[in-house]
Amino acid sequence: MDFSVILRTVGILSLISAALSAIISLSEKVFNNYGTCELDINGGRKVLKVEGGRSLLSTLASEKIYIPSACGGKATCGLCKVQVLEGAGPILPTEEPYLSQQEREKHMRLSCQIKVKGNMKLGIPEELFNIQEFVCEVESLTDMTYDIKRVRMKIPEGQQISFKAGQFMQFYSKPYGKVKEEAFRAYSISSKASEHDHVELLIRLVPGGLVTGYVHTALKEGDKVRLSGPYGDFYLRGNCEELIMIAGGSGLAPIRSLIYDVIEKGLPHKIRFFFGANSRRDLYYVEEFAQIEKDYPQFSFIPCLAFPKPEDEWTGNTGFVTVALDRDVDSGAGKEAYLCGSPGMLDASIKVLKSKGFTDETIFYDKF
Amino acid sequence: MKENPIELKLRQDMTESLLGGDTRPLSEIIESDLAELSAAGLTQRQLAEAMRALTEKGLARQGIETRAGDHTVLVEEYMGRIGCPFKHAVREAKRNTTVTDGKGKTLRWSDLSIHLIEAHGFFQGLGSPYRLEPLELAAFLGLI
Numbered sequence: 072m073d074f075s076v077i078l079r080t081v082g083i084l085s086l087i088s089a090a091l092s093a094i095i096s097l098s099e100k101v102f103n104n105y106g107t108c109e110l111d112i113n114g115g116r117k118v119l120k121v122e123g124g125r126s127l128l129s130t131l132a133s134e135k136i137y138i139p140s141a142c143g144g145k146a147t148c149g150l151c152k153v154q155v156l157e158g159a160g161p162i163l164p165t166e167e168p169y170l171s172q173q174e175r176e177k178h179m180r181l182s183c184q185i186k187v188k189g190n191m192k193l194g195i196p197e198e199l200f201n202i203q204e205f206v207c208e209v210e211s212l213t214d215m216t217y218d219i220k221r222v223r224m225k226i227p228e229g230q231q232i233s234f235k236a237g238q239f240m241q242f243y244s245k246p247y248g249k250v251k252e253e254a255f256r257a258y259s260i261s262s263k264a265s266e267h268d269h270v271e272l273l274i275r276l277v278p279g280g281l282v283t284g285y286v287h288t289a290l291k292e293g294d295k296v297r298l299s300g301p302y303g304d305f306y307l308r309g310n311c312e313e314l315i316m317i318a319g320g321s322g323l324a325p326i327r328s329l330i331y332d333v334i335e336k337g338l339p340h341k342i343r344f345f346f347g348a349n350s351r352r353d354l355y356y357v358e359e360f361a362q363i364e365k366d367y368p369q370f371s372f373i374p375c376l377a378f379p380k381p382e383d384e385w386t387g388n389t390g391f392v393t394v395a396l397d398r399d400v401d402s403g404a405g406k407e408a409y410l411c412g413s414p415g416m417l418d419a420s421i422k423v424l425k426s427k428g429f430t431d432e433t434i435f436y437d438k439f
Numbered sequence: 440m441k442e443n444p445i446e447l448k449l450r451q452d453m454t455e456s457l458l459g460g461d462t463r464p465l466s467e468i469i470e471s472d473l474a475e476l477s478a479a480g481l482t483q484r485q486l487a488e489a490m491r492a493l494t495e496k497g498l499a500r501q502g503i504e505t506r507a508g509d510h511t512v513l514v515e516e517y518m519g520r521i522g523c524p525f526k527h528a529v530r531e532a533k534r535n536t537t538v539t540d541g542k543g544k545t546l547r548w549s550d551l552s553i554h555l556i557e558a559h560g561f562f563q564g565l566g567s568p569y570r571l572e573p574l575e576l577a578a579f580l581g582l583i
Binding site: 141142145146149164165169249251252256257277278279280281320321322353377378411412413416 | 445448452453454455456498500501502503515516517518519520521522523524526527528530532533534535537547549568569
């Protein structure tokens with residue numbers, strides 16, 4: 072084939088593809104330009120003027136309204152549901168799996184999946200308006216066990232944190248090492264609710280975990296980190312005489328905060344705290360809880376080791392935490408249970424509690 | 440191979456760590472892995488079942504190494520659950536299974552990895568730290 076014909080053909084094809092790109096780019100500007108949209112929240116309680124085109128989750132976040140989400144807007148956690156009374160269009164295939172019939176009837180939608188394309192009427196729980204974003208300095212990083220770090224952060228000047236003991240924060244990691252993306256995960260607050268200028272989290276290393284890997288390998292004292300919160304409905308109800316607290320691993324975090332809350336407020340509840348671990352190297356805050364036991368006779372700490380090592384010279388409870396729970400708790404009457412730990416431990420403990428007469432109304436745990 | 444809009448949305452929502460920089464369309468990643476398996480006379484379900492059996496062996500002694508035939512199994516559970524990137528209404532426990540065979544070779548998978556292989560034929564992208572090479576995994580599990 073003549074060389075000039077090849078050149079002409081390539082030239083024509085390039086022109087066609089450039090023209091197509093221009094048409095696509097222009098049509099995106101024309102068709103995806105939704106202009107200014109009005110978000111009416113809670114029947115006029117708040118009215119926002121926003122630029123359309125982004126997800127409802129990120130649009131609300133840019134207006135400082137933080138909807139809880141554990142997956143970062145990827146439609147895999149189903150936590151970012153809000154009520155959309157008008158303006159959302161039909162339910163999308165990506166929302167389908169997460170919406171029950173009851174939720175559909177209440178017009179609940181996944182805010183990470185629906186785009187703001189026009190005016191919308193929303194229903195958002197009032198408490199979410201109190202959620203703030205913080206850029207905190209890491210004041211200290213402490214190894215509590217071989218795989219759990221305590222991250223203590225200073226709340227910036229001019230801000231303060233107010234939360235209910237038991238609630239959680241979202242902690243944002245930065246790109247590090249080979250990880251090129253920012254990610255965030257939910258971690259319960261372990262510090263006292265009475266402390267408004269600092270916040271502490273207990274973060275256990277998950278092998279291969281994006282955010283826990285960041286905390287354990289890249290984060291340094293003095294670094295700035297982003298947090299938002301507080302979130303969650305895991306907090307003290309206290310309509311009972313005795314609180315049964317159960318935790319494993321970093322699940323100790325919200326329980327510690329709850330215990331201090333009861334003590335600092337001078338509440339009359341008796342507290343029994345069952346803590347499950349494999350061996351002595353997984354125990355932490357033991358001296359602190361022993362001191363609380365001495366100072367507050369209403370509190371007792373029951374550590375249980377499932378697989379103590381000979382060198383542990385362990386003389387306390389052995390077996391899974393459920394063994395001690397089954398032995399020591401006679402009935403659910405006059406009691407509430409507060410649990411935090413791995414899904415397996417939660418499931419096994421809930422089974423024991425229900426066999427004692429606890430109900431869904433007297434058992435509390437985070438579902439993230 | 441061109442990605443359809445649903446695939447494109449799935450890819451956009453996946454974390455980089457699941458794809459590991461693999462730029463092939465999802466369907467191509469999945470089809471090429473399943474073709475390898477099929478050529479070896481195996482199915483994704485067989486692999487998932489063998490993986491699940493080892494995880495269940497280790498579950499009884501969570502956090503402690505357990506013998507399972509020629510393998511040593513360690514199952515560790517963490518707080519929270521993790522969703523399926525293919526938008527199944529599945530939220531698997533954050534649970535890692537670390538298995539070492541008689542030759543000292545170690546592989547690790549999560550409950551989500553088992554689901555991704557069984558339900559979607561997705562062994563994760565080339566370069567992903569979580570990727571399990573189908574034939575390597577099959578040999579490790581004693582299936583070939």
